[in-house]
Amino acid sequence: MASNPPAPQTSFAPSDKQRDTFGYGRGPDEGPWEEWNPTEESIRPVRGRHRVSKQRGGGLARSSTVLGVGVIAAVGAGGMATAQTGKPPVSISMPDLPSVGSLLPGGSDEAPEDSATPLTGAGLTTADAAEGTTDAGEALRARIMQQAETQQDQVDSAAQQAAETAAAKSAAEQAAKEKDEAEKKADAEKKKAEAEAKEKAEAKRLAELAKNYALPTSSYTLTSHFGDSGSMWSSGHHTGLDFAAPTGTPIKAIHSGTVTEAGWSGAYGYRTVLTLDDGTELWFCHQSSISVSAGQKVATGDVIGRVGATGNVTGPHLHLEVHPGGGAAIDPLAWLNSKGLNP
Structure with missing residues (x-):
């Protein structure tokens, strides 16, 4: 596929004829023509979202890119269809391509000067398009951040639920332990009370029995x-x-x-x-x-x-x-x- 060769660079100022031809005229109040030397500050890209404004003479390059993509898709699809020998042809739907006239300067298919239509829709949702978002990377980043926040919320919720479950289990174990200790204490007290009662009963029995028995001697x-x-x-x-x-x-x-x-x-x-x-x-x-x-x-x-x-x-x-x-x-x-x- 043919590509556009880069524009030649020149270090001299255009002539008066060239200025008149290509629209590089200057007003009477402007000074003499000076050579523009780009610097790091002057060519630094503007960050954030911005609108793509119309560039004169740029319609050909943009339309060529769209046309090239369409041709590659058509050739690839056609090759896939013809490669399947013995099978009926596959129906391929082609995207609407701009007319040839749009490839030339001043064509009828050029985008309006203040158009906010993005060159690609990758990563954009319907809501993003409705709001006029043209920065696909920013939109994708926003979606990733939203997904990360959702996942983090799920992780936090799961951690909180696990903590609550562990706390409930610990409380249940503690309650069971306290109940077991209380039962053991009550059982011990019951046994102690029974032993004391038994001892008292035995003492009473022996006291009654002693009335019928006597020591064999005294002063011994x-x-x-x-x-x-x-x-x-x-x-x-x-x-x-x-x-x-x-x-x-x-x-x-x-x-x-x-x-x-x-x-x-x-x-x-x-x-x-x-x-x-x-x-x-x-x-x-x-x-x-x-x-x-x-x-x-x-x-x-x-x-x-x-x-x-x-x-x-x-x-x-x-x-x-x-x-x-x-x-x-x-x-x-x-x-x-x-x-x-x-x-």
């Missing part, structure tokens, strides 16, 4: 406990609870029952066996004297003998043993505590 000191080890006991350990007291101190029946044995019993010295109604045997050993006989029934607190030092002993004391059901001995102190007694 506990010396040897159940399970103490030593060579003085044949089994290697102590099987009862010792109440050290002066000789002759009264020994009382701990609970009502029947005397099943009363007499001498080797290492135990003088011993009395009192069998309770539930079959528990109470052994009172090392007595200095016995006050009851076998087969006799006694009540709680009755005197059944006296503290002594008979049998295998090192001093006067009452050796008490407890045999549930007549079997092996257990800790007398724990048994007395279970009956509400605290020696």
